[in-house]
Amino acid sequence: MxxxxxxxxxxxxxxxxxxxxxxxxxGGGAVVGxxxxxxxxxxQVREAVQHPEDAPRxxxxxxxxxxxxxxxxxxxVEAALARRHAELLDARADFLERTAPILDQMEDDVAAELxxxxxxxxxxxxxxxxxxxxxxxERLRPRRNH
Numbered sequence: 001m002x003x004x005x006x007x008x009x010x011x012x013x014x015x016x017x018x019x020x021x022x023x024x025x026x027g028g029g030a031v032v033g034x035x036x037x038x039x040x041x042x043x044q045v046r047e048a049v050q051h052p053e054d055a056p057r058x059x060x061x062x063x064x065x066x067x068x069x070x071x072x073x074x075x076x077v078e079a080a081l082a083r084r085h086a087e088l089l090d091a092r093a094d095f096l097e098r099t100a101p102i103l104d105q106m107e108d109d110v111a112a113e114l115x116x117x118x119x120x121x122x123x124x125x126x127x128x129x130x131x132x133x134x135x136x137x138e139r140l141r142p143r144r145n146h
């Protein structure tokens with residue numbers, strides 16, 4: 001008759017399986033955590049790119065946390081940032097206005113090299129990425145009509 005000791009796996013084998021399972025669980029958690037962090041960072045960057053007009057507020061919030069600024073200091077810092085922010089947005093809008101025709105031409109050049117069915121897909125993808133990663137000019141120059 002067999003005893004319970006003879007039916008179970010040797011102790012070193014159970015240890016290896018346990019360590020392997022721990023490593024798999026840890027690795028899976030690391031992958032999920034890294035993926036979640038990448039998604040979060042991507043959303044934050046996209047939000048900052050799409051809404052440059054909110055930059056002084058976001059900068060002050062960060063400085064207030066990092067430097068432990070009181071409300072009076074934070075208000076003065078935000079005012080200092082806001083004084084030059086309009087100029088910065090204007091310069092950025094000038095840059096986007098200058099690069100828009102170049103990007104349009106690049107889109108046309110690449111699409112001309114592709115078969116018709118692939119060109120349509122490329123154009124859609126190109127425009128989606130361009131809309132996603134460049135701010136709207138009306139957000140940069142809210143007082144001007146374009």
